[in-house]
Amino acid sequence: MADMIYKTLGKTGLRVSVIGFGASPLGSEFGTIDPAEGQRAVDYAIDNGINYFDVAPYYGRTLAETRLGQFLEGKRDKIFLTSKACRYDILDFDYSEERIMRSVEQSLQRLRTDYFDIYQIHDVEYAKREQIINESIPAMHKLKKQGKVRFVGITGYPLTPLKEISQTEDIDTVLTYCRYNLADTTMDDILTPVIRSRNIGLINASPLHMRVLTEKGAPEWHPAPEKLFKAAAEVAELCRAHGTTISDLAMQFALAHKDVSITLVGMSKVRHVETNIKLVGTEPDKELLAKVHQMFKPVSNIYWKEGLPENDDPGAIDKRTLGLERNEEMKQ
Ligand code: NAD
Numbered sequence: 001m002a003d004m005i006y007k008t009l010g011k012t013g014l015r016v017s018v019i020g021f022g023a024s025p026l027g028s029e030f031g032t033i034d035p036a037e038g039q040r041a042v043d044y045a046i047d048n049g050i051n052y053f054d055v056a057p058y059y060g061r062t063l064a065e066t067r068l069g070q071f072l073e074g075k076r077d078k079i080f081l082t083s084k085a086c087r088y089d090i091l092d093f094d095y096s097e098e099r100i101m102r103s104v105e106q107s108l109q110r111l112r113t114d115y116f117d118i119y120q121i122h123d124v125e126y127a128k129r130e131q132i133i134n135e136s137i138p139a140m141h142k143l144k145k146q147g148k149v150r151f152v153g154i155t156g157y158p159l160t161p162l163k164e165i166s167q168t169e170d171i172d173t174v175l176t177y178c179r180y181n182l183a184d185t186t187m188d189d190i191l192t193p194v195i196r197s198r199n200i201g202l203i204n205a206s207p208l209h210m211r212v213l214t215e216k217g218a219p220e221w222h223p224a225p226e227k228l229f230k231a232a233a234e235v236a237e238l239c240r241a242h243g244t245t246i247s248d249l250a251m252q253f254a255l256a257h258k259d260v261s262i263t264l265v266g267m268s269k270v271r272h273v274e275t276n277i278k279l280v281g282t283e284p285d286k287e288l289l290a291k292v293h294q295m296f297k298p299v300s301n302i303y304w305k306e307g308l309p310e311n312d313d314p315g316a317i318d319k320r321t322l323g324l325e326r327n328e329e330m331k332q
Pocket of ligand 1: 021022023024025030054055122123155156157175177205206207208209210211214215247248264265266267268269271272273275276
């Protein structure tokens with residue numbers, strides 16, 4: 001087993017494991033899970049060096065927080081824990097100070113703790129910029145002063161708002177998802193230079209492109225176009241022929257990024273935690289990687305519209321689905 005590697009998370013100074021545990025699958029976002037296996041996955045992750053856990057009230061509409069709270073019982077002091085406020089359902093957002101203050105108490109209770117190492121504004125692209133800057137971020141700083149959160153972060157999909165907020169506001173971390181992986185590297189064109197210059201902690205979530213870059217393939221609700229799924233299936237076949245898997249290659253590719261402190265992958269099964277940890281410190285096969293990039297080329301860097309229109313990245317396309325299937329998938 002490879003030893004875990006730790007990096008400093010920007011100006012927070014926290015020494016975080018390069019693999020973070022994304023807890024959205026614990027909320028059955030990718031289909032129902034066996035809670036006992038979820039507990040074992042969390043235990044295995046902690047025993048093998050993962051010290052960063054990410055969750056949100058949105059995941060499983062509070063189920064992921066409740067489960068993670070149970071699973072972390074007695075282990076809170078071994079890890080860095082982060083949750084989020086402002087997003088509560090696919091189309092339910094509230095960026096007000098009042099709701100943030102209420103939400104943090106509820107999340108702390110579900111997670112059986114009295115502080116978060118990092119607390120994040122979930123999906124800033126769904127809010128007016130003025131509200132984020134004049135209300136939501138100041139509310140987060142109030143929580144910092146009260147000792148309920150140690151550091152403040154923002155998350156989202158379009159890179160333009162993440163970049164612009166990072167340029168001017170006092171934030172410690174930025175989480176971006178599905179924008180640095182085998183099929184999309186636009187994070188580096190837009191966000192990475194600003195993050196680097198301001199020493200903000202960079203968290204790259206969804207390195208498997210929310211399951212597109214796995215043998216199983218995308219869930220029903222995935223917003224990307226079908227042609228990406230088709231290309232990924234062909235890449236998966238090629239990887240198999242090379243004696244590896246598309247998910248291994250995708251993790252190796254993401255983990256190699258120098259500016260990313262945490263590659264945040266969603267997990268609910270021991271075998272996934274074990275596989276992903278084994279990849280720490282390993283290199284992707286260069287020849288295979290070049291072939292895979294070539295195969296993805298016609299569908300690479302395709303990103304969709306998410307949030308208010310004024311927050312769209314230039315060139316974003318319409319989503320394949322609204323994502324409402326996600327609620328159905330959670331119930332299966
Ligand atoms: P992901 O790309 O990490 O994919 C997760 C899926 O891949 C799950 O179905 C999981 O079971 C599967 N998987 C994990 N390891 C695997 C392996 N080795 N082989 C095969 N399958 C494997 O997508 P994600 O879970 O959406 O993203 C990671 C985490 O980042 C989330 O859980 C969440 O905590 C965070 N996140 C945050 C935001 C936000 O704040 N806006 C958005 C997306 C993700």
